[in-house]
Amino acid sequence: MKHFIVGPVETYKEVQNIYKQPYLYFRSNEFGEFVKETLNRLSSLIGNNDKNSLLYLTMSGTGAMEATIENCVTPKDKVLVINGGTFGQRFCELLKFHNIPFDSINLKWNESLTKEHLEYYENKGYTTLFVNLHETSTGQLYDVKLLSEFTKRNNMFFIVDAISTFLADTYDMSKYNIDVTIISSQKGLCLSPGLSFVSLSKRIIDKIYKTTPSSLYFDFKDYLKNIERGQTPYTPAVFIMYELKAILDLIDNSGGLEKWLSNIKEKCQYFREQICKIGLNIPTTYNLSNTMTPVICDTVNANELVKYLRDHYEICVNPCGGNRANYMFRVSHIGNTTKKDIDILIDKIQKTIEVLAKRN
Amino acid sequence: MKHFIVGPVETYKEVQNIYKQPYLYFRSNEFGEFVKETLNRLSSLIGNNDKNSLLYLTMSGTGAMEATIENCVTPKDKVLVINGGTFGQRFCELLKFHNIPFDSINLKWNESLTKEHLEYYENKGYTTLFVNLHETSTGQLYDVKLLSEFTKRNNMFFIVDAISTFLADTYDMSKYNIDVTIISSQKGLCLSPGLSFVSLSKRIIDKIYKTTPSSLYFDFKDYLKNIERGQTPYTPAVFIMYELKAILDLIDNSGGLEKWLSNIKEKCQYFREQICKIGLNIPTTYNLSNTMTPVICDTVNANELVKYLRDHYEICVNPCGGNRANYMFRVSHIGNTTKKDIDILIDKIQKTIEVLAKRN
Structure with a gap:
């Protein structure tokens, strides 16, 4: 079977090979150091150079989307969602489930998001924008500059599901003042599915420390504390972390x-x-x-x-x-x-x- | 490095090899059939012969413990926890976080759980017992027969974290009237960490359908509906499912x-x-x-x-x-x-x- 699907994608030999190689005890300092070094390398590809700002979560992309909602917005927020398909709709459903007030810009499948769509929502007190930068169900890649300027102008948090754009299109978290970047192992990273990553800005970390999520497994505060030592609160998908090192090496070695x-x-x-x-x-x-x-x-x-x-x-x-x-x-x-x-x-x-x- | 740790354990060649082998598109009927067949085989090792009663969750064991709490008990329940170490304590913390009324039998690390510990809790309206059947932090394997008889006598649900006993000690869900069995990929199954399994009795499934969890990612109702077709609501750790088939084959081929x-x-x-x-x-x-x-x-x-x-x-x-x-x-x-x-x-x-x- 040859796969041209968005994920899990065809993996590389270098990634497959890690299963034959020795691994460290995941609670050891050595493993913690290995994780920190590997996450730093990934962080720099995301465009976030803050230390200890990248969490890794043993869950699918949707788990990471929900965890982000639970940690980054509360019923006191007023959220705007770009809803251009299945994954925009998923953000809406998750926000609704958690009683977060939101409105959504609903696009027809072949309708391009433009400045005009956003105009109505200027200066209306929205606190946070959620977008699946590449809406995988239709293939639309939204204009990150347009959205970044909108959130900046309106003093909003900017939360980006970059799951199916990261490592295929250029992406730069700090350039576009993005507060949260959600990515998943089995897309552009070309790894086994099962691990997600959430990269956080300083100001969203401040907010996270004031927020209580609905489930402890999703509590970013715990992950933030642990990541200082390269650790996680619970047993992570250890081997995918080795896969991550392998793909980062491969990217480096490929130019x-x-x-x-x-x-x-x-x-x-x-x-x-x-x-x-x-x-x-x-x-x-x-x-x-x-x-x-x-x-x-x-x-x-x-x-x-x-x-x-x-x-x-x-x-x-x-x-x-x-x-x-x-x-x-x-x-x-x-x-x-x-x-x-x-x-x-x-x-x-x-x-x-x-x-x-x-x-x- | 040679590992004598409880998990992730040293994996078998047959399991490692799946990464070199072709895989199906996870949303195809063929993959669904493969999953159903594989889960049925695992179910029979757990001792639960009900169809579509075994869910697989892309999360660590603690995620599965919390998901079980969110789906199987509510603030109307009265829970009893056997707390003999780190993992018993984890159940207590999770129950507390979710405002579930509970009491715990707190054991010293070297104190054996006996009939006498349970006596005080007879006929006191407890609805559900939570136990980590093998408390991994101390190594105590509790007496499943003792606990089973206690829950039966008191008409309680019996919820067992079997994460570090399953496939090392004998285990039989139906023999002991267990309602929920939680297991994890990286322990006795000897697979990569990142996948957990929850096996459910008919009567707990009835209760699950009346319960709303705190997070959608944990909603067993969604997983139950999907598992009828061998599917999951979100992208699962696909490759660990192939690993599961490999280990089940190995167990069969080893006698x-x-x-x-x-x-x-x-x-x-x-x-x-x-x-x-x-x-x-x-x-x-x-x-x-x-x-x-x-x-x-x-x-x-x-x-x-x-x-x-x-x-x-x-x-x-x-x-x-x-x-x-x-x-x-x-x-x-x-x-x-x-x-x-x-x-x-x-x-x-x-x-x-x-x-x-x-x-x-």
Whole structure:
């Protein structure tokens, strides 16, 4: 099976190999030092140079989204959510569950977020903005500068789920005055799923110390205290921390962050050229991430195409949810895939369309 | 580094190898079927033959303990906790945080839980018993029959953290009318840390459907609905599910559950014989699990011994917490270790004691 899904992505040999290697006792000082060093390296890729500001949590991305809500906002806040799909909706549901007052800017799937959407919400006392910077369900990459200026102008906290944009698009937490960055192991980091990371600004840490979350497992105060020694309150997904070191080494050895990102961009652009050549379309009404390409497929049923690719060619791409499943699918460009893999993918998509077209 | 710690334990080649093998898209029906089949096999080892009664959660054991509290008890309950150490205390702290009325039977570290401890709590309206069946911090394995009869007599729910006893000692959920069994990937299952499992009785599932947890990530109702298709509400630690299949295959191929348990028992007994031969002692006032042996070491400082073993011989055993760290350490018998490893361990412990004794 070859995976072109957004996560878990195809992992690298260097990451797989850590399972054959020795590991430290996770409560030892040596492991703590190893964690601190590794998290510092990750922090610098995120663009947060504050010490002890990056927490690692043994939970999925949604767990980290909820933990962020429980620690960073209270019923006294007034939250604004950019809701452009499944993951924006998830923020809304989590906020609702926790009785946090919020409004949301609800976008149609192919509607680009613009300055005009935000105008209505200027100077209305909103305290915090939540955004999934890359809304994975549609592929829209929002304009971080636009949102950053909006939050700055309105003196708001700026909370970013960067789960499916980090390490595929450029990202800089301090440049854009972001207060919380949420990322997950199995996306751009190309690691096993099960570990999430939350990077925090100084001013949100101050707020966290005044907030009581609904569950102790989510209590960032505990994680903040422990991370000073590179520790966690509870047994973490130890081996994924070793995977993290392996991928950071690989990024360094491959020429560094810029080179890593440009490789993904190259794969992404190559795929887009090739997929258009065979007559399929890419949404043009909104900005896309280099993480993945949503492909519009109106000659055959997209969901059937996804299944056919999997069943006949052992190729896995992401279906879309809801009704859009019938005319759109999504192809990821993160993970251990090559241009040659893309050539095969394009060929098999073309063959599948031929087969399915004949069926109809 | 050779690990004799309670978890993460030394993993098996068969488990490590899954990282080199292909994997399914986790939202596919095929993956769902694979999960259902794998969980059914695990369920049968736990002794729960109800369908769709075993949830898998991407979180540490403490996360699963808290999730269990949030889903299975409410402020209308009256809980009793067996508190014989760090993990009993953790249940107490979690219950307190969630405003669940509870009392605890607090045991001294070397005090055996007996019928007499329970007498006071008979017919007093307690609704639920929480116990860490093997209190990992001291090594006491409580008498499950005693507790089962107590809960049955008092018409209580019986909630068992079996994290560090399952797959080392015999365990049977239905035989002892246990309502919730909590286990974790990195202990007896010998898998990577990051995944926990909660096995549920029919009557506790009824209660769960009437309960609202404090966090959505912990909502068992969502997990119960999804598990019917072998799915989870959020991206799970997919690869540990493959590890689970690998270890279940290994247990089967090694002669089945009884044989697996008897191998651990053999390692355990062998270690205890050998450690006594070199003049160290094992607590005799309470019943021990086959998972690990607490070793009393009063000739040299136990904490220094633990550090020396690690620094000079790359051997890792568990220190104790608090003041007990000075005169006790703990050696695990689960994981990929052999009698030969135990011989080396014993030899190095002896050498370390000689060195440390000379220092003093």
